[in-house]
Amino acid sequence: MRRLILASSSPRRQELLTQIGVPFSVQVPAIDETPLAGEAPPAYVQRMAEEKARAVLVQQTGDVCVLAADTSVIVDELILGKPTDAADAKAMLRRLSGREHQVLSAIAVADQSRLNSHVVSCKVTFRTLTDAEIDAYWLTGEPRDKAGSYAIQGLGAVFVQAIHGSYSAVVGLPLAETAALLGEFAIACWQNKETDS
Numbered sequence: 618m619r620r621l622i623l624a625s626s627s628p629r630r631q632e633l634l635t636q637i638g639v640p641f642s643v644q645v646p647a648i649d650e651t652p653l654a655g656e657a658p659p660a661y662v663q664r665m666a667e668e669k670a671r672a673v674l675v676q677q678t679g680d681v682c683v684l685a686a687d688t689s690v691i692v693d694e695l696i697l698g699k700p701t702d703a704a705d706a707k708a709m710l711r712r713l714s715g716r717e718h719q720v721l722s723a724i725a726v727a728d729q730s731r732l733n734s735h736v737v738s739c740k741v742t743f744r745t746l747t748d749a750e751i752d753a754y755w756l757t758g759e760p761r762d763k764a765g766s767y768a769i770q771g772l773g774a775v776f777v778q779a780i781h782g783s784y785s786a787v788v789g790l791p792l793a794e795t796a797a798l799l800g801e802f803a804i805a806c807w808q809n810k811e812t813d814s
């Protein structure tokens with residue numbers, strides 16, 4: 618029986634994969650997440666997801682499949698990852714205030730013979746944020762480990778006026794595309810068909 622490993626430290630990705638009924642174990646990838654000079658955002662997120670998958674795959678033996686993902690916020694042709702500190706987070710949130718931005722999420726699945734990956738784009742529109750709100754949001758702790766310094770699934774939901782595209786992609790794992798990609802590797806979703814919702 619083929620085992621699936623989720624190469625991720627993100628609790629959101631674990632929850633999302635669990636939601637679609639795919640059994641998996643977790644290993645945390647260690648890679649350098651610095652963009653290359655002039656690297657286009659879709660190429661960057663795809664490379665990150667592929668490198669995370671490869672980093673965990675090389676440590677495995679047997680019939681193993683590895684899934685990894687990467688999420689970045691794109692605005693003004695800038696790639697916004699996780700903030701380095703309070704000032705960085707607040708600058709990101711001021712930049713996102715009152716306008717539309719793009720969220721790019723890449724997924725990669727690899728086994729010992731091949732690696733397939735896919736990039737999903739979603740548009741998110743924020744209402745105007747005040748400086749006081751941005752300060753208060755930073756103090757909640759939520760922005761610290763989130764690309765673009767917000768979480769659509771959390772307190773940051775109050776900033777979101779519109780979303781065009783995959784909600785799960787913004788949270789960190791595009792589920793329709795993940796199910797399809799896992800299917801290409803003979804890993805089915807809905808393996809636990811009981812639902813508590």
Ligand SMILES: Cc1cn([C@H]2C[C@H](O)[C@@H](COP(=O)(O)OP(=O)(O)OP(=O)(O)O)O2)c(=O)[nH]c1=O
Nearest residue numbers: 625626627687688763764767768769787788789
């Ligand atoms: C925009 C947005 C991002 N995020 C999260 C998803 C990702 O966990 C994180 C982006 O950073 P990533 O580098 O994609 O992932 P990560 O470092 O958290 O985890 P991994 O070990 O898999 O590399 O931002 C949200 O949770 N909600 C949001 O609305």
